[in-house]
Each structure stands twice: as structure tokens, then as C-alpha cells.
Amino acid sequence: MHNKTLAELARDLKARKFSSEELARAYLARIERFNPELNAFITVLQEQALAAARAADQRIAKGEAGPLTGLPIAQKDIFCTQGVKTSCGSKMLDNFVAPYDAAIVERLKRAGTVMLGKTNMDEFAMGSSNETSWYGPVKNPWDITKVPGGSSGGSAAAVAARMAPAATGTDTGGSIRQPAALTGLTGIKPTYGRVSRYGMIAFASSLDQAGVITCTAEDAAMLMSAIAGFDERDSTCMDKPVPDYVAGLDQSLKGLRIGLPKEFFDKGLDARVGDAVHAALEVYKKLGATVHEISLPNFWLSVPTYYVVAPAECSSNLSRFDGVRFGYRCENPVDLMDLYTRSRGEGFGAEVKRRIMTGTYVLSAGYYDAYYLKAHKTRSLIRQDFLDAFKQVDVIMGPTTPTPAFGLGEKTDDPVTMYLNDIYANGVNLAGLPGMSLPMGFVDKLPVGLQIIGNYFDEARMLAAAHQYQRETDWHTHRPAAFA
């Protein structure tokens, strides 16, 4: 049961091969078995999941089921879930029970999915290895000495080890695509504004976007159809019709113009990963696509731009965690200053503090123009590169990460080296474009991902490209042997 895709499970539920409750029990059993080793979940919702599954079974029995009714999923612990602890991977929110559901949670509940639990993540989504979580690092199911990537590392590990058939994630600078790549999964970060940010605890508001991590592009399309769409509670959410992503999966790739940015294939890239990209492109050529070398001349600015914009926004977004209305409060504060500095100093981990300080610095008097304003200009340049590229091509492809998963503890001492793991991802968020990662092979027995970058609101085409690649290849069907 657990090796099936979401689409297959949906068909089986509909055919009454098993009930939603049986399905939930099967995944809960796997969580019980494997989570102690992988640490993918912060909260497991045994009782709630079973109750939701039973409710789904009734819907199915009454013939009121939708395409997702009864399917179990895991939620990244960045999404507020009513009555359930929502920690964001932080000691700051270890005692926080959200009094409301995030838009994406609400939509998936309404669609009849069954929430199995809340997944581990880098603290406040700040990290690329899931090592900044207050709840401890998540292990990569392909090799437990390696990181699963981050920040949606718990979601990725949960799906890779089949403790859930699919999971939600968020991507501010690669946090869906990078862990999907490092764990052999399919991940999609939609266009900025495609999915409501309401109820998603903000890291960097102009970059954050919710998405999903699944086994296949088809599964991603199914979930995208449920989570995408307008929400009046988010001013940055676009009021634009949502296409039927599942129906669009078979649109022909004949004549699809694929752009290959030459800047992606530079010295930082593991040559074997580059080879895997080229092998994938051969598959696309067979499907009728054409490949064109393109240039993103300002690509080199994307990581430095990102590390001004994201920390600046996060420094302000995280000011609300002050020990007054919710969250961690230090013991016996002597005065207001003490309450603030110790609640925040003790409640936040080192990387979060580092980013808050970076952001505070780049926004402060005397540095604003040199850093923040400058980064907004380079952000313009980065977007313009993409706009120019999309005049020539339909999608852009390249590696998701420069290397396969790295070792636990390997990059924790050097933030800049860690940041560079998202070198191919950051620019996509800065421009607000949709991006995907899908499995394209193995390097050192570890999965590596092909990144697809689409034009604004062109998720349907990206998903179709991914889906048809997955019909030609079997990379997405491989399983980590230790968690069979």
C-alpha cells in the first residue's frame, strides 16, 4: 500500500480496495516504526488522523468524495493548524497552539485529506539541511549520515521513507526543491501569489510560497489543484483562475523550447550532476523538445541578493515573537528590555539570530542604500534576465543543487558555504517564478534533482514536462532500501 503514489491510492480508495482508515493506520504504523530514526515528524496526530479518515470513509460511502478524499498527507510545521501545536521548528513556538488553520490546511481539509502529522523543518524555515531545527536534525532516508536538505527536510524525509504519500512544504529560497532533490522526490514551488500565504508563518514575505513534495508530478498536480487559488486574506495572492493541472499533464511537449543557462554549469557544479542534467535533456529531445543554451548574466548576483532581501524581511517578520502574547517567555524578566532580549535570545536558535542580525544590519541607518536598496536593484536585474530568457524559451532546466546530499554537520560552521547549496534556487524566488525539482538519477548512490523553472503562472506546462519525463524514466520509483 505504502509504495503507491497518491494517484494510485486515490484510485484504490475509490475502488474500495481499502478504506481511508486502513490507509491512515498503515502510514501511522510506518511513522511509529521509522520516525524515531529519521526524526521527520515533530507532531504525530494519531487520533485526529483516524477520525478524519473515518469521516472520509463516510464521504466515500455516500458518494460525496472528491479526488483527494481520504488521502493521508503530512503538513510542514510552518502551517498553522487549529488546536494543534505549530512550532515552526523553534523553541520559540514549542508551546504554541494555533487558534486557526492556514489557508492551505483549510483547503486540504475541505478536500477530505487526512493530516497525519506536522513535519520537522529548519527553524523558521531558515536552513538548507534541516539542522537548525530545535527538534534536532532530520536524517536522509537514503543515507542517515546525510542531510535531507531543508528547510522542508521533514516533509521530504517523510515522503521518501513513505511515512506519508505526500507532504506540504514552503520554499523561500529552495526549501521545497532542494530537499526534494536530495531525497529523490518531486517538489513544486508555485509562482509567487498562486497559493495563499495566509497561516503560513512568514520567513521572507516577498519570497515565501507554499507547495508540495510528492513521489510524482501527477501527485503534485492533484495537490496543486486543491491548494492553488485566490484568498482574500492574502493581499499578495493573485485572483486568477486555476487550471486543471491533472488534465493538463498530457499536453504535448513537441516543440517545447528548453533553455539551458550556461551559468548553471560552472565550477561549483559537481560534473556528475551536470551529466545527469544532460542525460535528462536527451529524454526531452526524444519527447520532441528542443534545447537552447541561454544566458542569465546576473545569475551570480542571486545568492548575495537573496541574503540581503530574505534576512531584512525576516528581521522584521520575527519581531512579533517578543514573549508577550504567545510563544516562549524567559524566566523572571527584570524589566522590559530583559523580557525582550532573553525571550528572543533563548527562544531563537543560532541561525535564526544570525539572519535577524544580518537583516537588522542591512536595514539600519547608513547601510540601507548600500545593501537593501542595492539588493532591490539587483533583484530587478535577476528578474529581467528571466523575462528575457522566456522570450526565447518555454521552460528553463538545470540542476536543482550543485551536489547530492552532504553529510550531517558538514556545513554547519560556515553559513556561506551552506547558503551556496541553494545557488540555483534563490533566483527563482527573487523573480517570483514557479520552480520544480524531479529525480533525474543518482550520484554516489544519492538522488539528484532536475530543476524546471517555468514562466509566471505556467505551472501546468512545468507539471506536464515533469510528468512526461517520469513516464519515460523510473528515477522517481526508486526507494531507499533501508526504509522499504
Add this chain to the structure above:
Amino acid sequence: MEWETVIGLEIHAQLATQSKIFSGAATAYGATPNTQACLVDLGYPGVLPVLNKEAVRMAVKFGLAVNAQISGRSVFARKNYFYPDLPKGYQISQYELPVVGKGSVEIELEDGSSKRIGVTRAHLEEDAGKSLHEDFQGLSGIDLNRAGTPLLEIVSEPDMRSAKEAVAYMKKIHSLVRYLEICDGNMQEGSFRCDANVSIRRKGEAKFGTRAELKNINSFHFVEKAINYEVERQIELLEGGGKVVQETRLYDSKKNETRSMRSKEEANDYRYFPDPDLLPLEIAADFISDVKQTLPELPDQKRQRFVTQYGLSAYDAGVLTTSRELADYYEAVVKAVGSDPKLVANWVMGELSAALNKDNRELAQSPVSVTMLAGLLKRILDNTISGKLAKEVFEAMWAGEGDADNVIEHKGLKQITDSSALEQVIDKVIADNPQQLADYRGGKDKLFGFFVGQAMKATQGKANPQQLNDLLKKKLAG
């Protein structure tokens, strides 16, 4: 040494919307603490702001009323600082691109001349909550009901040269926002408050002196006192060889002094940046022209019209048009009476205003309605009662004893206009005072007043004065 005072005001007017600027929580004043603070107002994780259209409409209305440029594109920015009444750790405000640009208003000075005061800008922002300091064992209690209430911050040019000018400007803006019905103007509740930037310089000098910012002054009276105190303080400082430091000072109305605010000392690196949760506010030309349609007659226009239409003095017209309610009341009475707008003006500015002041009531709570006052004035005009007795009738109406006719009837105040009745009274007065009669007839004209007094006394003031005079003259002449 001759010093010149330079003042600029930042007025915060709470906009009279039903819901908050970025959330659907109510804005009503005086609710139980934290019952009108929703997730957005509390700065809960994950929730997001969405802008209230009415707040934008009101800001535009104000901009049009001060002849300002309305920005086609304005931007919300975050002002970052930590304070317990500021839940998110930042205030959503506007910084580089405000919704209302440069405009101006005219103020009237005591000598009758007028002066133009520049409005630098007006921008939309959210109000903070309140810290309460009583009864919590050395702790402060935070009420966030006010957090997120829409504010229009109206920034003036440093164009005012005395505390009196500052008060006149503040009153002008106060009158304007109430005319526009965008703010209830209630200063006690904090709906309308101001910060004053005060500096002094030597007469004739072009450069401004270092200024102090006086925070949160909530009455016209205190603005004047706070500025005057601050000017004295600065003069003393400079003349004593000291220096004014740029700082925020709090006015203490109990001690009538300003003092430095420790809490604001190091909080001045606000790290403003565009709020990524909100997109640029774009205001289309047709939105502006729609708002223009809803603009009422403004105080200056109304005053001019009162002078020409009702023949009032500029001063009277000015007083009657300070508030829209008063002007509307006045015009309604004029209409109901049908004549003598000057008489109506005297009563509205005289008896009515005095009574309101004495009881500390708003016009809306006046026990004497438009109809009641008009009824009374009609009885003066048709000679039913004298002007003097009318005041007694007014007092009775104020005390809730019924309308003018009821009171006149009940108290028997109706004027005696029956000649034969008056003649009887006069005859008796003359008969009772033979000596005075002789003296009068002997040339002591001044005694005429004595006879009038006696006759009035005998009629309890009800004699029609003109008729009484005529008859008395005739009788005394013999």
C-alpha cells in the same frame, strides 16, 4: 534678545471606519480590553493585512479638502521598533510615498487677518494599543483594542510662529476632519491628538533651531500650554549658554511641564522598508473623482456663504461654521423661523452655546431642539414675549419643561398687549406715586424710567415694552 518660535504639528486623526485598517475587527471605543483585537491586530504568526477601502477613501477626502495632490501610487512601509503596545514589532505606516502630498489650509489670526499653513503630507498608518499601569503589582497591562485603528497622520510645514497659531491650525484641521466626517474629533478619547515640533531661533535668522518633539497632546488648551512652556524652557536654556537637544518630550498637563522621554531615547533607528505583505496602493482618477462628489461644503466656503446669504459678520459666520453640526443647526433654525437670521445667530451663539458649555454637552445632546428654539424665537418676533422673558423661557425649555408655548402658557409669561389692561396698571402706578408725578411734570425727565420700572414690576415684566412706553408718555403728560 528677540526670539522667534517655529512650530510644526503632526496631527493624528483616527479615521471613523467601522473596522480596522488591516483587519475586520471593530474600532468602537471603550470596549472591554482585548475583545476587539483579532489575530491580525495581535500580530499572530501567519496572518496578513488587507487594506480597508474606506480608510483610503477618507484619506483622499482629506487630501482634496486641503487642495493636496493625491498620489496615484503610494507605498506602505514598516516602521520597526519594539514596544509592548506594538504587537508586530513594527507599525505599518507610509514613509517615502504617502497617499496625500502637499496641500494647505488658511487659519484666521486674532487680528482678523489670515495665514496660510502648509500641509506637507498626510499618510495612512495603524494605531498602537495601550499600556495601562495601574494595579498589576509593578507590571503593565496591555490592551490591544486600539491596535490597528486607522490613523491619518497630517504633517504640517513648520509655518506656525506662536502657540496661538498652532492652536488655530489644530482647530482648523479638527473642524475640517469633522466636516468631512472622517474623524469624530473626540480628543478625550484620543481620536484626535497631536505631536508638536518646537524650536526657537533669533529673529531674522534663516536657519531653524534644534527642535524638541512634544508627544501626544490631546487638547487645544494643552497644545498652547505645552508649546509655551517648551518655548520658555528653550529660551532659558539658550540664554543660559546651553543647547537644545533633539529629543522627544512628554507634556505633563498636571505639572504643566515637558520632560524627556527615556523610553524613546534609542529607538530611533526605525529601519523603514516597504511592507512586503502589502502591494503599492494605486488610486485611479475615477476613484478620486467619485470621492470629490461626496465632498461637503467646507468651513471656509460655508462661512463666506453665511456672510452673504444671512448678512452675518465675518466673525459670527466664523463661529457658526466651526462645526458642521452647529452650522446645520443654525441654518435649520433660520429656516424654521423664516426671518431675522441675525437674531437666530445671537441666540445660537449666546444662550444656546453658553448652556451647552455650562453643562459640558455636545450639540447633539441639546435638550433644546431646532424646532424648540425656532418656536421661542417666533414668539419674540410676534411680540408674544419680550426678549428678556424669552431667556427665562429658554432656561425652562433647557430644564425639560416643554416647548416655548407650553412654558409661556404654564408660567403665564405672555406679554400684556391689551391697552386697557395696561392703562389700568399705569393709572394705579401714577396714583400711588403723586410726588414723583409732580417732580416729573416739574421737569425731572429721568423719572420716566422709574415709572416704567414700577409698571413692569406690577405686570411681572409682561408688559409689552413699546406699548407701555407709549401709553405711559401719554398719561404722564396729563
Add this chain to the structure above:
Amino acid sequence: MSLSPDDVKSIARLARLSISDQDIPVYARTLSNILEFVAQLERAETDGVAPMAHPLEMSQRLRPDRVSETDQRELYQQNAPQVEAGLYLVPKVIE
């Protein structure tokens, strides 16, 4: 760009973060590295480039002025560390 321990202390204070003395040099080093890394931006030619604050070229949507929230104080204050009489309590605010 190199930050001194005192720079770190003043940034931490502005951001209201307590940092232990032993951690100060670590932050000084890592923050300096980050700032040095982002200083590459200086090399970008940006004359005449309009700053981009937001990925979408959209304008702000306006919400009708309607009260849609009800009193949920009890629920919302369940997460609060210290409340009394419906108020959030903090150490004395000095003005």
C-alpha cells in the same frame, strides 16, 4: 566588511537578542563572512535600475469596511504567558 564584537552587541540590542559573551566572537566572524559575501553586490552595475520590492506587478486590493471579527479573547489568550483581567502583562512600561 568586518564587524567588531561591539558592532555585534549593538546590532543584537537593536534586534532585542541576548547573546552570550562567548558567542559574540562567533557571530562577529560569521556575520562578517556573510556581509563580505553580500558585498559582491557592489560590483553590480545598477545605475538607472528601478528597485524591485515585490515579484508581482500588482496593486493593493481593497477590502470593504465591514466588521467580520468577533470577540475571541479567551481563545487567543490561551497562548499568552501572562494575562490578568484580559490584559497581557509585561514588566513596567516606563515612558
